Amino acid sequence: MSSTPDDSTAVIRKTALNAVHRKLGAKMVDFNGWDMPVEYPAGLIAEHLAVRSGVGIFDVSHMGDIRVSGRQALPAVQHITMNDASKLQLGQCQYSAMLYPQGTFVDDVIVHRFGENDFFFVINAGTREKDIAWVRENTRSFDCKVEHLSDDFTQIAIQGPRGVDVLQKLTDADLSKVKFYWFTRGTVCGLQDILIARTGYTAEDGFEIYVPTDTATSERVWNEVLAAGKEFGVLPCGLGARNTLRLEGKLALYGHEISDSITVWEAGLDRWLKMDKAEFIGRRSLERQQTDGVTRTLVGLEMIERGIGRDGYKVLDENGKQIGQVTSGSYAPFLKKNIDLAYVPLSHAKVDAVVGVEIRGNAVKAKVVPTPFYKRPKRS
Amino acid sequence: MAYPADLKYTKEHEWIKVEGDTGIIGITDHAQKALGDIVFVELPKPGATLTQGKSLGTVESVKAVSDIYAPASGTVTEVNQELNTAPEKVNADPHGAWMLKVKLSNPGEVKNLLSAADYEKFVAEEDGH
Numbered sequence: 001m002s003s004t005p006d007d008s009t010a011v012i013r014k015t016a017l018n019a020v021h022r023k024l025g026a027k028m029v030d031f032n033g034w035d036m037p038v039e040y041p042a043g044l045i046a047e048h049l050a051v052r053s054g055v056g057i058f059d060v061s062h063m064g065d066i067r068v069s070g071r072q073a074l075p076a077v078q079h080i081t082m083n084d085a086s087k088l089q090l091g092q093c094q095y096s097a098m099l100y101p102q103g104t105f106v107d108d109v110i111v112h113r114f115g116e117n118d119f120f121f122v123i124n125a126g127t128r129e130k131d132i133a134w135v136r137e138n139t140r141s142f143d144c145k146v147e148h149l150s151d152d153f154t155q156i157a158i159q160g161p162r163g164v165d166v167l168q169k170l171t172d173a174d175l176s177k178v179k180f181y182w183f184t185r186g187t188v189c190g191l192q193d194i195l196i197a198r199t200g201y202t203a204e205d206g207f208e209i210y211v212p213t214d215t216a217t218s219e220r221v222w223n224e225v226l227a228a229g230k231e232f233g234v235l236p237c238g239l240g241a242r243n244t245l246r247l248e249g250k251l252a253l254y255g256h257e258i259s260d261s262i263t264v265w266e267a268g269l270d271r272w273l274k275m276d277k278a279e280f281i282g283r284r285s286l287e288r289q290q291t292d293g294v295t296r297t298l299v300g301l302e303m304i305e306r307g308i309g310r311d312g313y314k315v316l317d318e319n320g321k322q323i324g325q326v327t328s329g330s331y332a333p334f335l336k337k338n339i340d341l342a343y344v345p346l347s348h349a350k351v352d353a354v355v356g357v358e359i360r361g362n363a364v365k366a367k368v369v370p371t372p373f374y375k376r377p378k379r380s
Numbered sequence: 381m382a383y384p385a386d387l388k389y390t391k392e393h394e395w396i397k398v399e400g401d402t403g404i405i406g407i408t409d410h411a412q413k414a415l416g417d418i419v420f421v422e423l424p425k426p427g428a429t430l431t432q433g434k435s436l437g438t439v440e441s442v443k444a445v446s447d448i449y450a451p452a453s454g455t456v457t458e459v460n461q462e463l464n465t466a467p468e469k470v471n472a473d474p475h476g477a478w479m480l481k482v483k484l485s486n487p488g489e490v491k492n493l494l495s496a497a498d499y500e501k502f503v504a505e506e507d508g509h
Contacts, residue, residue: 039416039443043471044416044443045442240416240442306420306464307422308419308445330443331419331440333442338420360438
């Protein structure tokens with residue numbers, strides 16, 4: 001990567017694949033200070049559908065990486081995350097989050113267990129500096145080493161039911177042995193010892209590979225993945241499709257469904273919250289909140305009347321009074337519906353409850369629907 | 381895509397075709413490209429009054445919401461209902477997929493608008509080419 005890791009907003013950052021995106025004709029946008037492709041000439045809808053039915057590839061090198069290793073790495077990771085990292089086997093990953101003492105979110109993370117006391121966190125682009133500072137500060141009393149590795153990897157996501165077929169052509173690792181949310185290491189495109197994780201942010205099967213960040217290598221791997229995927233109709237996909245894919249799957253986005261003012265209980269992410277493990281940051285508040293109960297909760301909405309509820313739009317009750325807010329809303333390309341994630345009071349959170357979404361001054365009807373909106377079909 | 385010479389254009393990327401005292405309104409190829417996949421078009425009903433330069437409705441892609449500004453003043457006589465169910469037609473054929481037909485209240489206003497050649501130049505400058 002061409003910029004320094006701790007230079008937060010002054011300079012627009014570019015991934016090693018920036019020139020490739022431009023050559024492919026991508027529309028570029030500033031995303032959290034990164035110059036990233038939002039869509040390619042095929043268009044967002046085509047990209048979204050490629051991932052649902054075949055395969056699409058994404059440059060997600062803007063995501064950050066932190067490694068925590070050393071004698072007390074496990075207790076350190078247990079202290080700063082809400083899931084139970086002791087349950088992870090070597091080669092396994094888990095969805096987790098780092099929390100503030102209030103039980104709200106520093107960031108959500110994927111924790112990979114490299115060794116007994118060796119963990120690798122994948123973190124969000126927009127929270128990189130905050131996260132690394134948080135991890136350093138809150139692991140200080142443990143005997144472990146914290147490394148900020150965000151600029152060491154070009155991270156390429158190969159997503160969709162045919163992702164496995166594409167990547168298998170390029171690696172000696174037996175991908176049929178790698179289950180969802182597990183990882184392995186292998187030779188990829190001739191590069192040895194590459195991290196290959198069966199993870200993603202599309203609500204689809206897929207892999208994320210972490211290759212060296214120099215431009216020549218990054219471009220070569222990207223182009224080889226595209227070439228290998230040609231027979232499966234692979235499309236390069238931008239952040240636009242990444243957002244609609246994750247929205248259909250109800251995957252949280254930091255700054256939207258989760259933030260420093262939303263608790264784990266409210267976000268409905270308690271499936272990954274392990275209250276039975278030892279102390280961790282946020283636990284005490286979460287215990288109290290569990291007793292008190294929540295007043296608002298994250299629900300899925302589907303527009304009944306014509307209109308698209310967008311991020312930040314107001315949610316209204318039957319009298320037109322604001323009762324909540326849309327956190328993410330869009331046309332959903334696979335479902336062909338207009339959907340939202342929104343925080344609403346419990347009184348309006350039951351499936352089939354009807355609310356209004358304020359669109360350009362009008363209350364447009366929507367109803368609460370079960371989530372995730374999309375669940376990938378089981379494949380043998 | 382070439383910009384048809386029989387249309388007039390706005391700097392907000394609408395086009396209008398004038399036939400007698402009727403104006404036919406749509407958005408340009410440049411607009412549809414900038415928006416991406418169009419999934420929603422919201423237009424006024426027949427009888428509504430338009431004022432040149434004022435918002436008449438919205439067009440939404442998956443990513444973005446954008447106002448449509450009236451290229452000329454008048455009264456809406458017809459709305460292209462097809463765009464309710466097939467908004468993607470605006471992407472496929474921007475200068476054919478009309479949105480509104482309007483009875484112009486002041487046909488002279490159209491003189492303020494850009495010719496195809498001038499609009500093309502304007503768009504090229506906006507793109508920094």
